[in-house]
Amino acid sequence: MRDFDLRNFLPYLLNQAAEETSIGFSQIYKDRYGMLRTEWRVLFHLGRYGDMTASEIGRLSKMHKTKISRSVRALEDKRFVAGRESTDDRRREILTLLPQGRRAFDDLVVVAEKHNADLMASFSTGERAVLIDCLQRLAAFEGLPD
Amino acid sequence: MRDFDLRNFLPYLLNQAAEETSIGFSQIYKDRYGMLRTEWRVLFHLGRYGDMTASEIGRLSKMHKTKISRSVRALEDKRFVAGRESTDDRRREILTLLPQGRRAFDDLVVVAEKHNADLMASFSTGERAVLIDCLQRLAAFEGLPD
């Protein structure tokens, strides 16, 4: 029990690793597009998985709906995203990337991939597989449309 | 490139896993002691690694000094922590756990260990080793006194 250490405590370790690995990338979307992390996530969901509503983004990303609402607003102000009312349920607003948003997404995806590759660079193939698998199990993702 | 997915993007994956794994535990220190995560971290550093100053905690945990300052204040208000002025440098304040804080720490460490064991439960010994090692490398910890 005396050997219990923050360096082995998963919530702490994960948080520190998350902080450390996101610094470089968040700087980029902030500098280039004035976006927050929440905005980047919304942008990514729309860019990668196609048009969807705020609550679908919420289900996939586990972000709180107010965060999403505010991010969508910010992205609309930047003319990155537009919403159209769903015909069969007028509460739902289907969100789409506008050309500007698409360009930002295309730009950032390249950066993200490079960043990810750099982070993985020091790991062996086996380590990568285990790491990703363990993290996905811990994160307990909801199913995505593919 | 089309297969780039948030589920393989390390900063996102780490963040989601960190969120998911910390929910249960944070609820406990919040409910039992009204503490925030920042306060729990300060408490842990003092309880596990012994008396130290705010800036030492900052170096180890990478928390910003204002967060630490505010957490220390909150812990002092709870009579969990007290500070004494260093004799050789009167700017530094050496922080110590008070009996109340020690009890909270002892209580929470047990909970944390159990929580950690639960999180690790579904992983094999090999997976655990790889996971911890990779995370520690990503987190790029500062050296601790031992």
Next chain:
DNA sequence: TGGTAGTAGTTACTTTTGTAACCAACAAGG
């Protein structure tokens, strides 16, 4: 129909965090 319950999304209000300026103490050179 109409009443009740539930869902999508926004807004108002509060708490927490981030940033920058600040004060007090040390350090080193002239």
Next chain:
DNA sequence: CCTTGTTGGTTACAAAAGTAACTACTACCA
């Protein structure tokens, strides 16, 4: 000593996130 620069820590103000209440709509069932 007296400046100039640096460090430990706090405070004030601004930005972001959390919580709860709210509007508008749909769904179901009597």
